[in-house]
Structures are given as C-alpha cells and as structure tokens.
Amino acid sequence: QVQLVESGGGVVQPGTSLRLSCEASGFTFSNYAMHWVRQAPGKGLEWVAVIADDGKDKHVADSVKGRFTISRDNSKNTLYLQMNSLRAEDATVYYCAKDVLAPAKYYFDSWGQGTLVTVSS
Amino acid sequence: EIVLTQSPATLSFSPGERATLSCRASQSVSNYLVWYQQKPGQAPRLLIYDASKRATGIPARFSGSGSGTDFTLTISSLEPEDFAVYYCQQRSSWPKITFGQGTRLEIK
Numbered sequence: 001q002v003q004l005v006e007s008g009g010g011v012v013q014p015g016t017s018l019r020l021s022c023e024a025s026g027f028t029f030s031n032y033a034m035h036w037v038r039q040a041p042g043k044g045l046e047w048v049a050v051i052a053d054d055g056k057d058k059h060v061a062d063s064v065k066g067r068f069t070i071s072r073d074n075s076k077n078t079l080y081l082q083m084n085s086l087r088a089e090d091a092t093v094y095y096c097a098k099d100v101l102a103p104a105k106y107y108f109d110s111w112g113q114g115t116l117v118t119v120s121s
Numbered sequence: 122e123i124v125l126t127q128s129p130a131t132l133s134f135s136p137g138e139r140a141t142l143s144c145r146a147s148q149s150v151s152n153y154l155v156w157y158q159q160k161p162g163q164a165p166r167l168l169i170y171d172a173s174k175r176a177t178g179i180p181a182r183f184s185g186s187g188s189g190t191d192f193t194l195t196i197s198s199l200e201p202e203d204f205a206v207y208y209c210q211q212r213s214s215w216p217k218i219t220f221g222q223g224t225r226l227e228i229k
Binding site: 044045046047050059061062095100104105106107108109111112113114 | 155157163164165166167170176177208210212215216217218219220221222223
C-alpha cells in the first residue's frame with residue numbers, strides 16, 4: 001500500500017533553514033506529481049508546493065515564494081522541501097501528499113503523517 | 122485568490138441522521154471541487170473529487186453535489202466514525218489551490 005513518511009521537522013530559530021524529506025513506497029513514485037501541504041495546529045490546510053513527476057515543473061505558494069524550494073530524487077523515491085528564512089508563521093505541520101496523476105490534477109489521494117516545524121527564538 | 126467558505130464551523134448530529142455540509146466559492150470553480158475528511162491526529166482522507174465522484178473505497182453514504190460556486194457534501198446516515206472535520210478544496214485556479222476552513226461534525 002502507499003506509504004509516505006516525512007522527516008526533518010524540528011525546532012529552529014527565525015531566519016534559519018530546514019530541509020524536510022518524504023520517503024515514498026508502495027507505488028511508482030516517478031509516475032506522480034507530488035505536493036507539500038501544511039496545517040497549523042488546530043487550523044486549516046494550506047497548499048505549499050507542487051513538483052511534476054519528472055521534477056521539471058514546480059510551483060510554490062505566494063506565501064513561501066523565494067524562500068521554499070521543492071525538489072525530488074526519483075532514484076531514491078524521495079520528495080524534499082528546502083525551507084530558508086523561516087518565519088514564525090511557517091511553524092506548522094507539513095504533509096507530503098501524492099497527486100492522483102501526472103500531470104498534476106491538484107488533489108491528493110495519499111498523505112503522510114506529517115512532520116512538525118516549530119520556529120522560535 | 123479563490124476563497125472557499127464552509128458554514129457553519131460546527132454541526133451537531135446524532136448517529137443515523139442525515140448531515141449536509143456546505144462549501145461556497147468566491148467565484149466559479151466549475152466542478153473542480155474536492156472534499157476531505159480529517160480525524161484528530163490523522164492526515165486528511167480523500168472523499169469526493171470533481172464535486173460528485175466518490176474516491177476509491179469511500180462508502181456510498183457519502184455524496185457530493187454542486188457546481189459553480191455552491192457545493193454540498195451529504196452523509197446520508199451518520200456512522201460513529203464519520204464524526205470528524207471536513208474540508209473542501211478547489212483546484213480550478215491551479216497552482217493556486219485553496220481549502221475551506223473546515224466544518225467540524227460533532228456528536229449531539
């Protein structure tokens with residue numbers, strides 16, 4: 001069955017960087033677009049970024065543009081989110097999510113369990 | 122940005138009752154509307170896509186309807202496991218997709 005396992009979350013200071021990873025299994029990773037979606041504790045969902053199946057096309061939300069970069073390594077079945085210049089408002093749970101198809105359809109049929117990022121001085 | 126408004130924020134029902142959840146878009150999203158269910162401590166689960174199509178493995182008691190700006194998720198007869206938070210999401214304006222703020226379905 002599909003498994004998505006995020007890692008890399010933790011406590012960081014404002015202005016610093018963090019890289020999240022999402023290891024995928026149970027499906028042909030290179031055939032699907034992948035996303036990052038975040039959710040502040042007790043709050044709603046916010047889409048963060050998408051990457052095409054081959055990694056060539058990427059988009060990020062305006063709220064993280066210029067600071068966050070999405071990437072993938074299909075040889076390792078792993079999705080990444082490089083987060084720079086972190087702000088207090090970036091402190092949320094980050095989920096990786098599998099698109100239903102490629103090219104991306106922008107909805108998600110599998111999600112990881114999430115990794116928590118805390119930004120605090 | 123397309124804003125999705127889910128109202129009310131909380132609904133209270135008893136098991137066996139019929140529940141209707143609403144999602145309204147600030148502009149037309151055609152039928153590109155998706156519903157998810159989220160239980161405490163869990164990731165969201167895909168229920169409905171393209172406004173009315175049930176995702177794989179979703180029970181028939183869940184149904185979606187609507188187009189344009191007004192959408193509804195109906196649970197025909199609530200089971201105890203259905204009490205959760207429900208989110209709508211539009212994918213019409215990709216890549217700038219947006220979610221509603223969620224409706225909590227609680228046991229009366």
